[in-house]
Amino acid sequence: MEKRTLYKNGKFYKGNLHTHSTRSDGKNTPEEIARRYREKGYSFLAITDHWVYGTHQNLNREDFLVFPGTELDIELPGRKDHHLVGLGLPDTNRIPDGYTFARERQDITLSTAERIIEYFGQRGNVTLYAHPYWSKVDSTDIKNIHGLIGMEIYNHGSEFHGNNGNSETYFDHFLFVRNRLFCFATDDAHDVEDDSIGGFIMVKTGNFSHQGIFRAIREGSFYASAGPEILDFYVEDGVARVFCGPCRDIYFQTPHRGGHFHKKDGSLTEGSFDLEGDEEYVRVTVRDTEGNKAWTQPIWLWI
Numbered sequence: 001m002e003k004r005t006l007y008k009n010g011k012f013y014k015g016n017l018h019t020h021s022t023r024s025d026g027k028n029t030p031e032e033i034a035r036r037y038r039e040k041g042y043s044f045l046a047i048t049d050h051w052v053y054g055t056h057q058n059l060n061r062e063d064f065l066v067f068p069g070t071e072l073d074i075e076l077p078g079r080k081d082h083h084l085v086g087l088g089l090p091d092t093n094r095i096p097d098g099y100t101f102a103r104e105r106q107d108i109t110l111s112t113a114e115r116i117i118e119y120f121g122q123r124g125n126v127t128l129y130a131h132p133y134w135s136k137v138d139s140t141d142i143k144n145i146h147g148l149i150g151m152e153i154y155n156h157g158s159e160f161h162g163n164n165g166n167s168e169t170y171f172d173h174f175l176f177v178r179n180r181l182f183c184f185a186t187d188d189a190h191d192v193e194d195d196s197i198g199g200f201i202m203v204k205t206g207n208f209s210h211q212g213i214f215r216a217i218r219e220g221s222f223y224a225s226a227g228p229e230i231l232d233f234y235v236e237d238g239v240a241r242v243f244c245g246p247c248r249d250i251y252f253q254t255p256h257r258g259g260h261f262h263k264k265d266g267s268l269t270e271g272s273f274d275l276e277g278d279e280e281y282v283r284v285t286v287r288d289t290e291g292n293k294a295w296t297q298p299i300w301l302w303i
Contacts, residue, residue: 004234007296018186024049027191034059048085055097055245068093079139083130085126089214092124120156132170134158139173150182154226156198157188176251183295185199185224220297227292233298240273242284249287254279
């Protein structure tokens with residue numbers, strides 16, 4: 001039996017679900033940001049300003065979609081914090097444009113990650129955990145947080161400014177305890193120098209609409225990337241197979257052992273890995289000759 005997360009049919013659409021504008025601490029207006037991403041070949045975007053909810057539906061075009069969203073944070077002891085991105089659909093989101101969460105910041109409504117996840121969920125939004133490495137949290141601080149759609153495995157702004165945007169280890173800690181969620185790559189751009197157009201997801205769907213993109217994300221039909229391309233990934237008859245754009249390394253990763261393929265000239269375009277049968281999941285990381293990576297979603301083998 002075949003297991004996969006990427007839909008068999010459809011097209012890939014490129015998008016970024018974490019960025020900031022002049023509504024909070026970004027340098028460019030929402031209009032300027034949307035124009036840049038459209039010009040760079042992106043198909044969808046979320047402008048997720050700190051503590052300000054933005055719908056930005058005036059920025060939608062026939063070939064470009066904007067999702068409502070925001071970013072909230074909670075301080076933790078030891079100079080750590082949780083940052084949580086809320087993302088919604090225009091027709092089901094129940095948080096108004098420009099809402100600043102002023103009342104909720106004064107009481108216990110948004111005092112824990114779990115409360116924020118619940119708050120977003122009750123208002124038609126999903127929650128993405130942002131940049132855990134940058135936030136200096138321990139895996140024990142986050143791995144048992146449930147109800148997340150996913151976690152940023154790569155945050156380009158954090159990597160560009162502080163060399164702390166890669167959170168692969170954190171993602172694995174979620175998976176080790178069977179906390180099922182997806183990995184995302186984002187920009188978290190504030191439009192300072194080159195902190196944008198670096199982390200993105202590629203969503204595969206046959207329905208290019210807000211609903212079609214959102215459904216594909218919720219079902220895992222996408223991969224995260226800082227550059228490389230993944231064409232397909234599935235498990236069939238005990239073998240995991242991946243097909244990708246030219247790369248130097250392919251890593252098959254499970255909770256136990258893994259597999260590695262390498263070609264110094266960067267000409268790898270596929271790989272396969274025989275599973276032992278007791279793995280809870282398998283996922284793949286590919287790396288190109290410039291060191292940039294892309295990440296599949298985990299395929300869960302125990303359900």
